[in-house]
Amino acid sequence: MTCPQSTAHSFGLGGMPAQFNSSGFLQGEALSGLVPTNFTFEMHKIFGRDKFSDDDVDYGKLELSLRMASALLMAAIPIFHTILVVGPKDTNKMTDDGKPIYQFPDPVEVLSADEVYTTWRRLDQMASGISFYIAGTEEHDIAWCVRLLANDGSLGPDLKGSGSTINIGKGLYDSVVKSFDDETDIINQQASAFNLATTLIHELTHAAINASTPYFHSICSVQYYLGESACTTEVGFETEAWLYGGVIPCLAIGGVEEYYNRDTGKWSHLNHLLTATEYPCPTRTALYANHPIKLYVRRGMKPTEIIWNVSFLHIHQLFQDELWTDFFPHYGRKVLRFAKATGFRFLVRSGKNELTPVLWDTDGVIDLPGHYVDKTGMIRKQGDQVAEEEEKKGAGGLMFRVGKLKDSALARVFGKG
Numbered sequence: 001m002t003c004p005q006s007t008a009h010s011f012g013l014g015g016m017p018a019q020f021n022s023s024g025f026l027q028g029e030a031l032s033g034l035v036p037t038n039f040t041f042e043m044h045k046i047f048g049r050d051k052f053s054d055d056d057v058d059y060g061k062l063e064l065s066l067r068m069a070s071a072l073l074m075a076a077i078p079i080f081h082t083i084l085v086v087g088p089k090d091t092n093k094m095t096d097d098g099k100p101i102y103q104f105p106d107p108v109e110v111l112s113a114d115e116v117y118t119t120w121r122r123l124d125q126m127a128s129g130i131s132f133y134i135a136g137t138e139e140h141d142i143a144w145c146v147r148l149l150a151n152d153g154s155l156g157p158d159l160k161g162s163g164s165t166i167n168i169g170k171g172l173y174d175s176v177v178k179s180f181d182d183e184t185d186i187i188n189q190q191a192s193a194f195n196l197a198t199t200l201i202h203e204l205t206h207a208a209i210n211a212s213t214p215y216f217h218s219i220c221s222v223q224y225y226l227g228e229s230a231c232t233t234e235v236g237f238e239t240e241a242w243l244y245g246g247v248i249p250c251l252a253i254g255g256v257e258e259y260y261n262r263d264t265g266k267w268s269h270l271n272h273l274l275t276a277t278e279y280p281c282p283t284r285t286a287l288y289a290n291h292p293i294k295l296y297v298r299r300g301m302k303p304t305e306i307i308w309n310v311s312f313l314h315i316h317q318l319f320q321d322e323l324w325t326d327f328f329p330h331y332g333r334k335v336l337r338f339a340k341a342t343g344f345r346f347l348v349r350s351g352k353n354e355l356t357p358v359l360w361d362t363d364g365v366i367d368l369p370g371h372y373v374d375k376t377g378m379i380r381k382q383g384d385q386v387a388e389e390e391e392k393k394g395a396g397g398l399m400f401r402v403g404k405l406k407d408s409a410l411a412r413v414f415g416k417g
């Protein structure tokens, strides 16, 4: 069997500066040797059919996402341990606008067998108060978590809080269901399922806080930090950043279809670039500024949003059973980490969602250890070529030998019709 391989091609976008378009940041991929989806990770009962109340939900098409969410739940056990088992402490500090700040202990890297067992039991108890709904309109490609009104004691004596309803935006749900329209489109199916699975873990960490903390805390808007290392009170993003290595997957660049499957000879219907945002992220903070659930930040904020390239191969390998049976037990969450090999800076987006790249400035210095900015504005790893980085990734114990990325200096612009 041939190993999955990727060759990157760069392209440009109308309305973007030529320098940005020729930087190579906009990278599509031609993929080959992809493994047909056969992901059998056992689904956690929190995602069972009985948790989805809508009769017409196409549960069969959510299964891949829910299996991935179950795997991520397992990877995030240290987070659920600190939230559901250890609990927060009052820091006796206040936010600038007078809300009490509580803090959970930092999630530990390795839990004892007893701690894992206790955490699974608490997750089971939490599950009894969770239900999922498909909500909103076709434009809703996000999800949101609503705390149930009062604690009726139904979560049992160990959990002081209340249950939650997790709403999956119709647009987000549709993207997963429609990804199966073309049965051969592994790329769209796995990328969409990964997106939903990550979103569900994000929402479940909010639900865990709702389950573990007293209801009156939500009324007086206590703010929680997920450990001393957490930079913001958005516990969902903190969880994503903990899992994926300081970045969160994002769909910042939509409306492009740039993934080609050489095995089927077809372009994928996936219609956004796979990217990840450095976290904490000033754009996220700005977007939440006028939101009722404000996001509080400590220890400063980067002046620009940094978005990293992500290879589909990274997502593809997360859908291999062996990654979870053979590699995850050995390497832990390291196997989930995004490469952060090439990236770009963008002005903080507030209100309008358009991306404005920050082009090269004279010093090439960036406040990210081990990285520099090249003459086009692209962020690269110090002393490395892109291809070298990819080879290191292969040698680091991950499953796939990743194909060398082509020199992307010559931009290739695909006609969008």
Ligand SMILES: [Zn+2]
Pocket: 202, 206, 234, 235, 236, 237
């Ligand atoms: Zn959130």
